Each structure stands twice: as structure tokens, then as C-alpha cells.
Amino acid sequence: MQNRTIDFGVKEIYFLSEDECKFFEALCETIVPEGPDPATDPGALTIGAISYIDSLLYDLPKNSQQHFREAIKLLDKDCKNKFSKNFAAIKPEQRDSALRDFYFNSKTREMMFDLRSLVLEGFYSDYRDPSYSGVTAWEYIEFGGKRISDIKKDWSFLKAWKDHTDGR
Amino acid sequence: MLKDYDAIVIGSGAGGGPIAWKLTEAGKKVAIIEAGGFYMTSDFNRFELLALRNLWWKPRWTSNHELGLKDEIALGMGRCVGGSTTIFTAVAHRMPEWNYREWFEATRLRNEDGVPFSQEDLEKYYEQVERDTSVREYTEWDEGLKKIDQGFRKLGYPFYPVKAYVNMKCDKSGCLFGCPTEAKRGTLVSYIIPSVLLGAEVIYNSTVTKILFSSDTGDKPRVKGVEFVNEKGETKRLESKIVILAAGAMNTPLILLDSGIEEVSGFSQSSKQIGQNFGVNTATIVFGKFDDVLNNWLLHPLSGQMEEFAQKEKGGFLLEASEVMEGPLSFAEFIVDEDGMPLWGSRQKEILRGYKHYAGVFINIHDSNDGRVFRDQATGQEKFHKPITTSDKQKIEKARSMCREAFLAAGAKETVNSIYASHHVQGTCRMGEDPSMSVVNLNCESHDIGGLFVVDGSVLPSVIDANPSLTIMAISLRVANYLQETNIFENMIEN
Ligand SMILES: Cc1cc2nc3c(=O)[nH]c(=O)nc-3n(C[C@H](O)[C@H](O)[C@H](O)COP(=O)(O)OP(=O)(O)OC[C@H]3O[C@@H](n4cnc5c(N)ncnc54)[C@H](O)[C@@H]3O)c2cc1C
Numbered sequence: 001m002q003n004r005t006i007d008f009g010v011k012e013i014y015f016l017s018e019d020e021c022k023f024f025e026a027l028c029e030t031i032v033p034e035g036p037d038p039a040t041d042p043g044a045l046t047i048g049a050i051s052y053i054d055s056l057l058y059d060l061p062k063n064s065q066q067h068f069r070e071a072i073k074l075l076d077k078d079c080k081n082k083f084s085k086n087f088a089a090i091k092p093e094q095r096d097s098a099l100r101d102f103y104f105n106s107k108t109r110e111m112m113f114d115l116r117s118l119v120l121e122g123f124y125s126d127y128r129d130p131s132y133s134g135v136t137a138w139e140y141i142e143f144g145g146k147r148i149s150d151i152k153k154d155w156s157f158l159k160a161w162k163d164h165t166d167g168r
Numbered sequence: 169m170l171k172d173y174d175a176i177v178i179g180s181g182a183g184g185g186p187i188a189w190k191l192t193e194a195g196k197k198v199a200i201i202e203a204g205g206f207y208m209t210s211d212f213n214r215f216e217l218l219a220l221r222n223l224w225w226k227p228r229w230t231s232n233h234e235l236g237l238k239d240e241i242a243l244g245m246g247r248c249v250g251g252s253t254t255i256f257t258a259v260a261h262r263m264p265e266w267n268y269r270e271w272f273e274a275t276r277l278r279n280e281d282g283v284p285f286s287q288e289d290l291e292k293y294y295e296q297v298e299r300d301t302s303v304r305e306y307t308e309w310d311e312g313l314k315k316i317d318q319g320f321r322k323l324g325y326p327f328y329p330v331k332a333y334v335n336m337k338c339d340k341s342g343c344l345f346g347c348p349t350e351a352k353r354g355t356l357v358s359y360i361i362p363s364v365l366l367g368a369e370v371i372y373n374s375t376v377t378k379i380l381f382s383s384d385t386g387d388k389p390r391v392k393g394v395e396f397v398n399e400k401g402e403t404k405r406l407e408s409k410i411v412i413l414a415a416g417a418m419n420t421p422l423i424l425l426d427s428g429i430e431e432v433s434g435f436s437q438s439s440k441q442i443g444q445n446f447g448v449n450t451a452t453i454v455f456g457k458f459d460d461v462l463n464n465w466l467l468h469p470l471s472g473q474m475e476e477f478a479q480k481e482k483g484g485f486l487l488e489a490s491e492v493m494e495g496p497l498s499f500a501e502f503i504v505d506e507d508g509m510p511l512w513g514s515r516q517k518e519i520l521r522g523y524k525h526y527a528g529v530f531i532n533i534h535d536s537n538d539g540r541v542f543r544d545q546a547t548g549q550e551k552f553h554k555p556i557t558t559s560d561k562q563k564i565e566k567a568r569s570m571c572r573e574a575f576l577a578a579g580a581k582e583t584v585n586s587i588y589a590s591h592h593v594q595g596t597c598r599m600g601e602d603p604s605m606s607v608v609n610l611n612c613e614s615h616d617i618g619g620l621f622v623v624d625g626s627v628l629p630s631v632i633d634a635n636p637s638l639t640i641m642a643i644s645l646r647v648a649n650y651l652q653e654t655n656i657f658e659n660m661i662e663n
Contacts, residue, residue, distance in 0.1 A: 031512040106233030124497040125217035145466050148214045
């Protein structure tokens with residue numbers, strides 16, 4: 001397995017190609033951006049949402065993996081038509097506009113929700129990559145209280161964590 | 169030939185649970201086949217992501233764009249033992265009396281005496297469910313609801329406490345991710361576990377793919393059993409004297425269509441009704457942001473209701489509160505901007521940052537049963553059509569602006585809307601006497617296949633102006649009573 005730790009702020013990547021990582025990096029920045037001080041105002045990239053997305057897709061059945069690959073391809077195609085570059089290479093405002101168009105195209109609307117969900121889950125579920133130990137979503141938005149603050153979140157259904165807790 | 173079971177019940181939610189219990193209690197050999205997993209209340213906690221993965225179907229969206237329409241609805245239902253009642257918000261309301269008239273208009277539904285089906289025909293079953301599930305008035309309101317009520321009082325429309333399937337042990341730990349106490353008395357706690365204790369078998373993580381029937385039994389085909397894919401991915405068959413299909417209004421019609429009922433019935437009129445008349449009570453939420461910290465995720469959601477406008481003629485929307493989705497992930501998925509666009513980016517993050525200040529009003533409209541559930545022949549995909557009509561939109565907009573006004577009157581600083589969603593799917597196998605208008609008869613038995621009963625939200629002839637589960641459970645007990653009174657198991661000639 002190649003080690004891309006430095007590139008995407010996560011310990012290991014199992015499924016995504018380099019280009020797909022770049023795509024999701026851009027998507028993370030767009031859906032849940034970092035604040036001016038990521039240490040107190042983290043975004044999806046800060047906490048390592050890429051490894052959530054990577055592990056989740058890794059375990060999906062082939063046809064669902066294909067569905068996401070198709071979504072990436074279609075969004076990239078839209079971007080190339082409009083901005084002559086793929087989603088990862090365009091400016092932040094252009095990404096917003098590309099996603100908006102992706103939503104307004106009825107054929108790709110569900111894909112827009114699916115892609116957005118990956119990042120929202122990778123952040124608002126309170127996920128963090130095994131290599132990150134800073135502020136995460138629930139602390140940031142002060143979500144907690146009875147039966148919530150003391151949950152032991154078991155991430156072992158994700159490859160990124162299963163391997164980590166297996167002591168690798 | 170010896171059957172494996174007296175009855176196989178497909179699905180363990182509001183429809184499947186009560187009848188499985190009644191038959192088991194009467195000494196029948198019962199198997200319950202459930203697509204989702206079997207979790208106990210002690211397995212439930214507030215880890216939102218895993219709860220959504222383990223207890224819910226992934227949201228299934230309508231494909232209204234195929235009809236040339238713009239708006240889609242996220243259909244979110246339960247997929248676990250207990251069905252949607254494991255994750256429901258436990259409002260236990262009887263159907264208003266005017267809905268019976270609408271039922272009669274929809275399918276000419278009459279009782280055994282030939283009189284239009286009415287409140288009286290369900291009364292004793294309602295009472296029984298209310299006893300079995302500890303229904304009571306829920307008066308321990310959360311701070312969010314108190315504020316919402318203050319706002320609505322200023323408009324002249326106070327909220328009233330709901331009745332809920334919740335006993336006094338409720339410690340306000342939320343509903344949508346499974347109740348971590350046994351306070352919420354959904355079918356899991358009230359009917360399924362007691363059935364298991366009396367010997368019923370629950371075959372979980374197992375998806376029924378087909379109803380089996382034999383067509384060499386005289387005038388109409390008779391049910392033989394079911395085919396399903398078990399936890400290990402193996403295809404299995406089990407035989408039973410009768411089959412109770414209770415997979416919910418989205419899956420029940422798909423199972424029937426996949427079983428080839430249309431073909432075997434010679435494309436009968438009733439078989440063409442399967443999957444038609446899909447109604448959903450299209451819902452949406454208005455969230456209001458207050459200065460105070462509410463942490464409105466630690467509550468019994470929907471503890472109060474305002475039904476002044478529920479009846480179609482009076483506006484056609486029902487309001488319940490408070491609901492902020494109980495977790496940031498669901499909240500983030502739900503919120504939209506002024507134009508109805510789903511949010512992301514810094515705007516969404518800013519709203520999430522204020523999550524602790526929000527309370528929410530759940531709007532449920534009386535829409536029409538003009539949707540459809542079917543399988544796309546070309547791709548094999550499940551499809552759900554449910555148009556949001558101009559008149560539906562008017563109801564939603566009226567309700568939204570009233571909620572906004574009430575929030576502002578109560579001191580909220582801003583409001584945010586949600587996507588369109590539904591948790592009240594109904595109507596896809598209506599009950600009635602006329603096979604050209606319905607799929608099952610008064611006793612919920614298929615017009616086309618003997619011994620096949622549909623007992624879930626599918627059978628409701630038209631959308632009702634109350635949360636549907638109590639009515640579905642009452643119908644389930646009514647059918648159980650019919651089976652016992654007619655001695656169906658003893659009188660059956662085995663084929
Ligand atoms: C979040 C939420 C909140 C709600 N709140 C309320 C409320 O407060 N009050 C109220 O009255 N109602 C509420 N409802 C609605 C209520 O729960 C439903 O109307 C009711 O449970 C429907 O009953 P049903 O038997 O038709 O389907 P369900 O209860 O959904 O049960 C169907 C079951 O069948 C299983 N199944 C599906 N396909 C198959 C298959 N092929 N093989 C085997 N099993 C299968 C499903 O997994 C599911 O467990 C709520 C629903 C949701 C989702």
C-alpha cells in the first residue's frame with residue numbers, strides 16, 4: 001500500500017486512486033471547509049475525513065463503488081465542459097457553482113446528495129482519522145450531554161480503524 | 169404435506185408485530201422474517217452514524233423528475249426488528265373520524281354488515297393496542313416545545329400534549345436512534361420480544377424476495393410460503409399455511425410484483441392496483457434559532473401537536489414539535505437555503521455551530537394518494553413516484569410561514585427550512601371490496617391469492633391526518649382476530 005500520509009492528512013489509503021483522493025480533498029474543502037484556525041475550527045480535511053470516505057467505499061459492493069466512481073466522472077465532466085478543468089483543479093467559487101448545477105440536473109441530483117453525504121458523515125458523525133487527535137465535530141459544535149458525551153465510538157467497521165486497532 | 173409454519177410474517181414493524189404476537193399467543197407456529205438486524209434496547213445508544221446504518225434504510229428518493237417534476241422526497245423508514253416503530257417518535261394517535269369518510273370514497277370500504285367502515289370497527293383494537301403499548305399523554309415538555317407553544321399561542325393556536333407509546337420511565341434520550349431505555353413501547357418491546365419468549369422464531373437479516381403459491385387449487389391460487397435470502401446470502405424457502413406480508417408500503421408492493429401476482433392472476437384488476445395510490449403525508453421541518461441554549465436533541469421529540477388545520481378542508485397540515493433530528497449529521501442532511509437548495513460549505517457549518525440553539529416544528533401535509541411504487545423493467549431498479557402538486561406546495565408554504573411567524577413571535581432570531589421527507593408511507597395495496605380499486609379485502613386478504621394477507625401501511629385506503637402507526641397496529645389486531653374467529657388454520661385443506 002502506498003503511503004500518502006502527507007498528502008491527505010490520513011494514515012493510510014486503501015481504495016481511492018491518487019486522482020480520486022484529490023477529488024475528495026476538493027469536495028471536503030467545499031462541503032465542510034476549515035476555519036481560519038483549523039485547530040479550533042476544523043473542517044472535513046482537518047480531521048481526516050478522506051480516510052472515512054476511503055474505508056467506506058472500500059467495503060461497498062462493487063456496483064455501489066461503481067456508482068460513486070460514475071458520480072465523480074460525471075461531475076468532473078461537467079467541470080471540464082464549463083471550466084476546462086476537473087473538479088479538483090477549479091477555484092472554490094467554481095466548485096460551488098459546479099455542485100449547484102449537479103444538483104439542478106435531475107439526472108445527477110441523487111449523486112450530489114450521495115457525494116455530499118460522504119463528507120457530512122465523515123465530519124458530523126464525529127469521525128477522526130487514527131492519526132488525528134485534535135478537535136472534532138461534536139466538540140466544535142458542542143453536541144453532547146447525557147448518553148452522548150460518554151459514547152465509546154466504535155469505528156472498527158471502517159478499515160482505517162480496524163487495522164489501526166488491530167495494532168498495525 | 170406438512171408446513172414448516174402456521175404463519176410466516178414478513179416484516180416486524182407496526183403491521184407485522186401485533187399479529188405475530190396474537191397468533192403466537194394463540195399457540196400457532198409463527199416465523200417472522202425481517203430484512204434488518206435484531207437489536208435489543210441495550211444495544212441502542214446515541215452514536216448517530218451507526219444507528220442510521222443499523223436501524224434505518226438508506227434514504228430512498230422519489231424519482232419525480234421522471235414525471236417532469238422538480239421536487240423530490242426523501243423516504244426514510246426503519247429497517248430492523250421492530251421496523252419503523254424502533255426509530256419512530258412514538259406519537260400514538262387514532263385516526264380522525266373524517267378520514268373514514270375519505271376511506272369510503274377511496275375504495276368503498278364496508279364492514280361485515282355492509283355499513284361503511286367506521287371508528288366503531290377499529291375501536292376495540294385501538295383500545296387493545298393502547299393497553300399493550302402503555303399509551304399515555306406526554307406532558308413533560310422540553311424547552312424547545314415550550315417556546316414553540318408560546319409563539320403559536322400568540323397566533324391563537326396553542327399546542328396540546330400528544331399521546332405517546334411511552335411509559336413513565338422515559339428519560340428523554342431521544343427516539344430516532346432506538347430508545348436506549350425500555351420506555352418506548354414500539355413493536356420490538358411490546359410484541360416481538362414477548363412473541364419470541366413464547367416460541368416465535370425471528371429470522372433476521374433476511375430479505376424475502378418472493379411469495380410462493382400454487383395455482384392448481386381450484387378457483388384461485390393459494391399461498392404456499394416464501395423465498396428469502398438469509399444472512400449468509402443463501403436463497404431459502406419456507407412453507408406455511410398463511411403468509412402475512414407486512415414489509416411496509418414501499419417494499420410490500422415490490423415483493424408482490426416480483427412474485428408474479430399479475431401474471432398468475434391473469435392480470436386481474438386488483439393486481440394492477442399493486443403499488444398504485446402511494447401516499448406519503450409529505451413532511452418538512454422548520455427550525456427556529458433562539459438565544460438560549462436548548463440542546464433540543466435530549467428530549468422525547470414530538471411531544472406536542474397543533475391539529476387545527478389538519479383536515480383537508482381546513483388547510484391540510486398537521487404540526488408537531490419539537491424535532492431537530494437528534495443528531496448533527498441528520499440535521500446537516502436536512503437543512504436547505506431560502507431557495508430550497510441543500511446546504512453545504514461555511515453557511516451550513518455556521519448553522520451547525522448554532523445547533524444547540526434550535527428547536528423545530530414538523531409539518532405533515534394531507535396530500536393525495538397519487539404516487540406509485542414499481543420496478544423499472546429495463547434496469548430492475550425500485551422506483552418511487554410521488555408528485556408534490558401545486559396544492560401540496562400551497563399547504564407546505566402556508567404551514568412554513570405560520571411556523572416562521574410563531575418562531576419569531578416566540579423570540580427566535582432566524583429560521584431554516586428542511587428538505588421534503590416522508591416517514592408515513594401508505595396506500596400501495598389498499599383494502600376495499602371492489603377489486604378494481606383495491607388489492608386486499610376488508611380482512612386484508614388478497615383478492616387474488618388465498619391465504620395471503622397484507623397487514624401494514626400499504627392497506628390504508630387514503631392518507632390519514634394522524635401519525636399512522638396506531639391505526640396500522642389496530643388493523644393488525646383486527647386481522648388477527650378475524651383469523652382466530654374463522655378458525656382459518658384448522659379449516660384449511662392442506663395442499
Ligand atoms: C423516523 C420516523 C418517525 C416516525 N414517527 C411516528 C410517530 O411518532 N407516530 C406514528 O404513528 N408513526 C410514526 N412513524 C411512522 C410509523 O413508524 C410507520 O407508519 C409504521 O411503522 C409503518 O408500519 P409498517 O408495518 O407499514 O412498516 P414498518 O414499520 O416500516 O415495518 C416494515 C418492516 O419490514 C421490513 N422489510 C421490508 N422489506 C422486507 C423484505 N423484503 N423482507 C423482510 N423484511 C422486510 C423492514 O425492514 C421493516 O422492518 C415514524 C416513522 C419514522 C421512520
